[in-house]
Amino acid sequence: MQPANLSEVLRGLTDRYGSVDDIVRALQGHPGFKTLNRATVYRWRENPSPRAALAIEILSSKFDIGHAGSLRIAEPETLWVLPSTVLAWEAQKGRPYGLLKQRYGIQATVKPVPTGGDAFTLLSKGEVEIATGARDLLASFSPNCQRLCALTRSHVAGICRRSIQTIFDLDKLSFGFPSRSGIAARLNHLSRDRGITFGRLVPIETPAECAKALSQGKSRLDGFIAWDSFIDKIRAKLPASLTLHPIPQGFLGSIEMSIAINPSIAKPGLVRAYLWAVRQAAAYVNERKDRPSFQREISKRTHLEYRDVQQTLQHSAFGIDDLDPEIVLGLWEREADQARSANRRSTASSPARTRAASDDAQKHRPSS
Secondary structure: OOHHHHHHHHHHHHHHHOOHHHHHHHHHOOOOOOOOOHHHHHHHHHOOOHHHHHHHHHHHHHHOOOOOOEEEEEEEOOHHHHHHHHHHOOOOOOOOOOHHHHHHOOEEEEEEEOOHHHHHHHHHOOOOOEEEEEHHHHHHOOOOOEEEEEEEEEEOEEEEOOOOOOHHHHOOOOEEEEOOOOHHHHHHHHHHHHOOOOOOEEEEOOHHHHHHHHHOOOOOOOEEEEOHHHHHHHHHHOOOOOOOEEOOOOOOOEEEEEEEEOOOOOOHHHHHHHHHHHHHHHHHHHHHOOOHHHHHHHHHHHOOOHHHHHHHHHOEEEEEEOOOHHHHHHHHHHHHHHHHHHHHHHHHHOHHHHHHHHHHHHHOOOOO
16 A cells, blocks of 8 residues: 555544544554554654554454445434435535545445334344434334434424314324334323323324325324424325414424444444444534525435425434443444454464564654
């Protein structure tokens, strides 16, 4: 690898690890790097030496990306998971779009599905390594589907044939909701906590079926409760003569969208890179979500109505939060075991490299 490429790779690894200090700590446990300091790493970034090449090999193996640069993610089609969605968009300078590929060298494949339940089903089957969906759904899935952390907390959305002025106007009304979603649990919480008695609660598969249930027959529904994109698709299939009113934001409570992993196939380094990237994307979205220009951009990219995008973004809090310690520590322990194994193999098979690292360190040590 050419020196210029070594510099670029080292800068990318610094981003992945978080800081130069983290790079130093990661290398000090390896033969030939015990006395490594920040000044040396900064010098490598400008003028890489053979020792820098060895450091990059060690760092890449510890990060577990060098031999596995792809990541499969299943997520429902909703703005609630926007910080994850943008990671697979085409890269743009100054934005987190395409960040997994641009900064971390990971090819992300996003599998859009109708609901979080569908995403967690793919995760349980091992068809993806990461999935996003409502936290309330996770208890129904196998041990291969484990919650890692919170991604978003957002208000649930709804539409109704009559105008809703207070939460108690929902009493005795019948609503549909998406099958295999976390909305059912949300409505059960609302009924229990606020004393609302719904007429009927009907799981429905598609927006087309929902539009039919809202507009036809004596047994028609009074409304539908879901999220931005699902409700947008319902509106598109309704007759223009049918007037539906939005249920005020906050009346239906909030929902947590979680990030889950399949611990039997998830690679620790890839998960770490994904979390770093989502964290940066969430900060970017939070900073801009109230700006009309950003709302218009997201509306255009997602083909959602501007009004729905505006409402959803303004009433959503994005960000990595409430990490599950048992799952996280289990992943990192596995990563540490892999690094120790790689280190033992490197030490046993390449004693000459250790001498080269030591010789390089001696050459750059200041004379007394």
